[in-house]
Amino acid sequence: MELIIAIFIGLLYACGVYLLLRRSIVKLILGVFVIGNATNLIIFLSGGITRSGVSFIGPEAEKASLETMTDPLPQALILTAIVIGLGIAAYILALKYKYFETTGTHDLDQLSKTDQK
Amino acid sequence: MITALPVFLPLAFMIFALLFRHYHGREYIAVAASGLNVLLSVFLVFKVHQTGMISIQMGDWPAPYGITLIADRFSALMVLVASIVFMAAMAYSVHSLDTRRKSFGFYMFSFGILMGVNGSFLAGDIFNLYVWFEVMLMASFILMSHGGDRNQLEGSIKYLILNLISSFLFVAGIGLLYGKLGTLNMADIAQKLMNFGTLPSELNPAFILIFVGFAIKGALVPFFFWLPASYHTPPPVVTALFAGLLTKVGIYSLIRFYTLFFHQNAEFWQPLVLLVAVLSMVIGVITATSQFEFRKVLSFHIISQVGYVVMGLGFFTVAGLTGAIFFLAHNMISKTNAFLVAGYVHRQKGTLDLKTLGDFYKQHPLWAIFFFISAFSLAGLPPLSGFIGKYLLIKAGIEAEYTAIALVALFVGFFTLFSMVKIWMEVFWKKTPGKEGAPIKEEKSEDPENVRWMTWASGVMALIIVLAGVFATPVVDYCTQAAETLTNPEEYINFVLKGQ
Numbered sequence: 308m309e310l311i312i313a314i315f316i317g318l319l320y321a322c323g324v325y326l327l328l329r330r331s332i333v334k335l336i337l338g339v340f341v342i343g344n345a346t347n348l349i350i351f352l353s354g355g356i357t358r359s360g361v362s363f364i365g366p367e368a369e370k371a372s373l374e375t376m377t378d379p380l381p382q383a384l385i386l387t388a389i390v391i392g393l394g395i396a397a398y399i400l401a402l403k404y405k406y407f408e409t410t411g412t413h414d415l416d417q418l419s420k421t422d423q424k
Numbered sequence: 425m426i427t428a429l430p431v432f433l434p435l436a437f438m439i440f441a442l443l444f445r446h447y448h449g450r451e452y453i454a455v456a457a458s459g460l461n462v463l464l465s466v467f468l469v470f471k472v473h474q475t476g477m478i479s480i481q482m483g484d485w486p487a488p489y490g491i492t493l494i495a496d497r498f499s500a501l502m503v504l505v506a507s508i509v510f511m512a513a514m515a516y517s518v519h520s521l522d523t524r525r526k527s528f529g530f531y532m533f534s535f536g537i538l539m540g541v542n543g544s545f546l547a548g549d550i551f552n553l554y555v556w557f558e559v560m561l562m563a564s565f566i567l568m569s570h571g572g573d574r575n576q577l578e579g580s581i582k583y584l585i586l587n588l589i590s591s592f593l594f595v596a597g598i599g600l601l602y603g604k605l606g607t608l609n610m611a612d613i614a615q616k617l618m619n620f621g622t623l624p625s626e627l628n629p630a631f632i633l634i635f636v637g638f639a640i641k642g643a644l645v646p647f648f649f650w651l652p653a654s655y656h657t658p659p660p661v662v663t664a665l666f667a668g669l670l671t672k673v674g675i676y677s678l679i680r681f682y683t684l685f686f687h688q689n690a691e692f693w694q695p696l697v698l699l700v701a702v703l704s705m706v707i708g709v710i711t712a713t714s715q716f717e718f719r720k721v722l723s724f725h726i727i728s729q730v731g732y733v734v735m736g737l738g739f740f741t742v743a744g745l746t747g748a749i750f751f752l753a754h755n756m757i758s759k760t761n762a763f764l765v766a767g768y769v770h771r772q773k774g775t776l777d778l779k780t781l782g783d784f785y786k787q788h789p790l791w792a793i794f795f796f797i798s799a800f801s802l803a804g805l806p807p808l809s810g811f812i813g814k815y816l817l818i819k820a821g822i823e824a825e826y827t828a829i830a831l832v833a834l835f836v837g838f839f840t841l842f843s844m845v846k847i848w849m850e851v852f853w854k855k856t857p858g859k860e861g862a863p864i865k866e867e868k869s870e871d872p873e874n875v876r877w878m879t880w881a882s883g884v885m886a887l888i889i890v891l892a893g894v895f896a897t898p899v900v901d902y903c904t905q906a907a908e909t910l911t912n913p914e915e916y917i918n919f920v921l922k923g924q
Contacts, residue, residue, distance in 0.1 A: 327589075332581065339588050346592045346599070353603025381602065384551055388595060391558045398562070399584060402569055406577045418578045 312352050319345035330415045332406070336399055343392045347385045354381025426471055427480045427493045427546060429464055430503050433457070434539035441532040451518040454531040455877075458511040461538065465504040472500040473902065476909070477919045479548065487921050488612040492548030494920060497906035498749055499545040502676055505753045506545070509668035509760045510538050512885050516764055517661045518877040520771065525571050525659065533570065536563030537669060544673045548920060550598050551608045553677060557594070557641070561587055564670060567662050568654065579657030586640060586650035594637030600630035611920035614684040614913050623689045631686060638681070641674030644734065645703040648727045652711075655726075656719040656776075660767025663719060667726055668760035672752060675730055679737050679748065683910045687740060698738035702832055704731030709839040718766045718776035718851065721843055722759070725802065728836060729755050735833060736817045739824040745907035747816030750900060754801070754809040754892060761798035761885040765791055768878060769851060778847065782856035790879065792852045797886040799848065801893070803841040809892035812900065 319341055326338030355378055362379035364370070410417065437457045444450050472478055472495050479494035481487065495503070514534065521530060540560025547553040565587075569580035602608055604627055605616050617623060636647065643651040651671070655663050686693040708728030715721045733755070736748025768791050769784060770776050785792040801808035804815075814837055821830030872879070892899055909915055 327585075335585060339585060342589070342592050346596045349596045350599030350602070353599045355603065378606075380608075381599070384599070384602070387551070387555065391555070391562075394562060395558075395565075395588065398565060399588075402565075402577065402580060402584065405569070405572055406581065409572070409574050409577055418581060 308356060309352065312348065312356070316345050316348050316352065319348070331413045332403055332415055333413055335415065336403060339399065340392075340396060343388075343395075347388050347392075350381050350385050350388065354378050354384075425480065426464075426468055427478055427495050428482070430461065430468065430507075430542040430546065431493070431539055433461055433464060434535040434542065437535045438532050438539070441529070441535065445529065445532075446527050450531060451514075451526060454534070455511070455514045455518065457535070458507070458514040458538075462504075462507045462511050465500075465507040468495060469500045469504050472497055473905075477916070479920060487923075488607055488609045491552050492609060492611070492920055493546045494548040494916075495546055496909050496916065497902065498679070498910060499676075501749065501753060501902065501906060502545045502672075503542055505756050506538070506541050506669055506672075508885075508888065509756050510534070510665070512760060512764070512881040513661055513665040513668070515877050515881040516664070516767070519875050520661050520767055520878055521659060522571075528570070530567070530570060533563045533566045534665065536560075537567065537665065539563075541669050541673055545676060548610050549608050550601070550610060550613070554591070554595050554598060557591060557673070560670065560673065561591065564666060567665075568658050570662070571659065573657075575657040579654035583650050583654040590637045590640030590647075593633045593640070597630045597633030597637060600633065601627070604630065609920065610680070610684055611917040614688075615917045615921065617685055617688050618917075620688075628692075631689075634681060635678070635686070638674050638678040639700065641671065642678060642730055642734075643671045643674070643727050644700050644730060645707045645727065648704070648708070651726060652720055652723045655723040656717060660719075660763060660770055664760045664763035664767065667722070667763050668756045671726055671730055672756055675733050675752060678734065679745075679910070682737055682740075683745075684913050684916065690740070694738060694740065697734060698826070698829060701731045701735035701738050702829055704728065704734065705833060705836045706731075709836045709843070713839060713843050713846070715843075716778045718769060718778060718781075718847060719763065721778075721847060722762050722766065725840065725843070726759060728840065729759070729802065731836075732814070732817055732833060735829060736820060738829075739820050739826060740911070741820055741824045742904065742907045742911055743816065743820035743823055745910050746900065746903045747813060747820050749903040749906050750816055750896075751810075751813035753899075753903075754813045754889075757885055757892070758798045758801045758808075758810060758889055761794065761882055761889065762802065764878070764882045764885065765795040765798065768875070768882070771875075778850040780857060781851045782854045785852040791882070794882045794886045795852065796848070797889050799844040800841075801889045803844045804837050805841070807890070807893045809889050809896070812893055812896045816900070 323338045323342035323345060326334045326341060329335060357377050359375050359377055362376045444453065477494060477496045479492055482491040482493065537560055540556050540563060543556030543559060544553055547556055565580065565584050568583050569576050605613055607613055607616065640647040655666060682697065705728050708724055708731060712721050712724035712728065715724060733748045733752045736744045736751065766776060773781055797808060801810035804810040818830045818833050821833065
């Protein structure tokens, strides 16, 4: 299972980088989202995945046993990262909308004006 | 308690600021709140200087499990300098920023940056550090595009994409590190690494990802491209704030991570860090000399000066780190002030193109003096603070037997002086060129009352630069103590984990 997810993460990164290299700003933004999700999966995978019960210590249990639960912390981290990603997604789409309103173009090459002057 | 306040004060202000967004006194409330923040930081430095380190466990969870906020001498100094820079920017904005931007949340988002910056300086937990980075970045994205001019939107897209990628690399590194070590607390990670003896090679991917993340945030060569492409687009006060705070947070985190983690594999990291430092110094300064826009010259210089700090870190001696800390603090203040003067020039002349400007010394001698002080402090002329910083760094380099690198640093200093003299000659000294230049805004004789807050902000910063150069001994002593703490990570580890 780890191997499949690892290959999948690699594919997501490849897609993300491919999209980042496109000229269209919309595709650039999609690339950022894809890379963000691939990164979340890295945290999920590196925390260790085991097929087991919920990460919860019941009222009758004396202490947590490692066999019946996975580490809940990476999932909490991902939750935080997803929330941050959501905020950034909202902002970046609004920025793109405003940019399109101002300039009427999707083309990244039109951005070169700020480099020279 | 005092450790958490630099984070909570800006947060409280942000919530409070929603209430008086359209009230005309909002800028004075913001200046007062930033003044309160300065007082708080002075108190923090005073407190830390007495005891060495203070920390707080959020929610009272004990050390490796809960989130630690910790202030040692280095982070307390950074919080203090950041608060001074921030207060100057707030005071400067009173007269320099248009009402439209002020009433659409400029102060709210500026305090968001302050909250993120203070949080990053105080974080003792790597995931917490990531969250503070995001707080800071989110606020800076908004300020960068705030107002919605075409240039700003273009600059924001570049700034946003590259900084987001750096965040992803950093958080991927954190994930991998957690997978290998099972902890996020910085002191706990450092201790586990020490127990390894020689570091296992499977930790390297995580460290490289984190290093690249910090290098993008700190604008080190070869990851600096976002900075000069975006820093000249927003209003001057925003650029000044960014130049003073944002890249420095990346460098602060690099120093923290290097001293705690990376240095345990010094034979790999030390040459790499020194190489990046030398490249940043040289490439930053050479690209700066070819620019003909006031703010772009200064932006490229950020890269070069960040290289100096990383060079001091790469020597990894007490003297080198002392120089790095002093130089970082000096650079935050001098750089911000240079950008503040650039903002004033833009206000008076309507352009920042070096070729069309001139005569500024004759018309505004006071501001010319402010620029002289901050620019020649950046170039490293005595008796200004930059001289002390460069002297400490180069001396440390020669003592640590990195003579070639120290000579490169000296050489880069000449080039810095060259481009500062270039700005001085073109903007302040030469006669305004005739009609063949680009059109210049009609000279309006502005009532000095209208720029009173700008003059005060820049003047106080210039005064700090001179004082930090002339009375440098107590500051250098403080920096030496901070550097001793950094070179001795056991102290940090014991303090966090055992509370000693």
